Structure formats: C-alpha cells, structure tokens
Amino acid sequence: MIRTEKNWKLLGLIGFLVFLFYTYIAYRTPLTHDDWNWGMNVGMERFHNGFKDYNGRYFGNYTELLITRIGWLRILLMGLFGSLMVILPALISKTTSLGVYLLSFLLFLTVPANMFAQTYGWAAGFSNYNTAAVFILLYLLIIKNIFMIRSLHIAYG
Secondary structure, three states: OOOOHHHHHHHHHHHHHHHHHHHHHHHHOOOOHHHHHHHOHHHHHHHHOOOOOOOOOHHHHHHHHHHHHOHHHHHHHHHHHHHHHHHHHHHHOOOOOHHHHHHHHHHHHOOOHHHHHHHHOOHHHHHHHHHHHHHHHHHHHHHHHHHHHHHHHHHHO
C-alpha cells in the first residue's frame, strides 16, 4: 500500500481507538493483591531499601510505585503502553496496511485469559511485563532502521 496522508489519518484513528480500548480496561480494572502492598508503606520501604533482594526489575518497580499511588497515571500509562504493544509491531513491519494493524490488535486480544489477567488485570504484572515489552519493541524499531540504512548503503555504495 502506498503511504498517503489518508492512510496515516485512518491508522491514527485506529491507534486512538485502540488507546481508548486499553484505557477503558485500565479504568475498569481495580488494584489487586500485591498492588496494595506497593501502594502502601511496604512499597515505600522497598523503594528506600533500593529494592534490595527483590526482583531486579527496577523500571517496573518504579512504575508500580507510581501507578498504585496516582490513579489517573495508571489509567493513562496502561492505555498508552497497551496501544503501543499493538502499534509498534506494525510500525516495525513498515506498513500502512490497515490489515496489519487490525491483525496485531486481534492477536493481542486472543491471548489466554490468565495471561491477559497477568498483564492488564494486575498493575504489578503490567508494570513489569508490558513496559519491558514496549521498550524491547522500541529497540527493535530503532535497530531495524539502522540495519536498513546500512544495507542500503552497502548495496548502493
């Protein structure tokens, strides 16, 4: 498909609708089991101890501290990272095909219920798994462009 302004507007609309979907899920999902620990004194004790002997997922731990204390930030971040999980694979494939974006969204919807619960129904799981996955996808997007530029440079000297 040729990249046109109309395509990008349509894909932007799809991305926004996906964002609204994940934002709604975040809005309707309450904090559960150890999310409450992170939102209370236990989370701050872990923070002040530098997460010593915990799990080594520092970015996820910082994210968990924030999203258990600031409700609107939890909803915003869960919506943003959920939509990025759908959009980034399509961007990596360098396409403007509506089908690729819809396929990416449908594949994320077909994950087993227990996996979906671990990543979207549990703030601690989200902050540790989804944030890491988004940063890996961003890394892949960046290095794909670097290798594409290098291969073009080698091919056309």
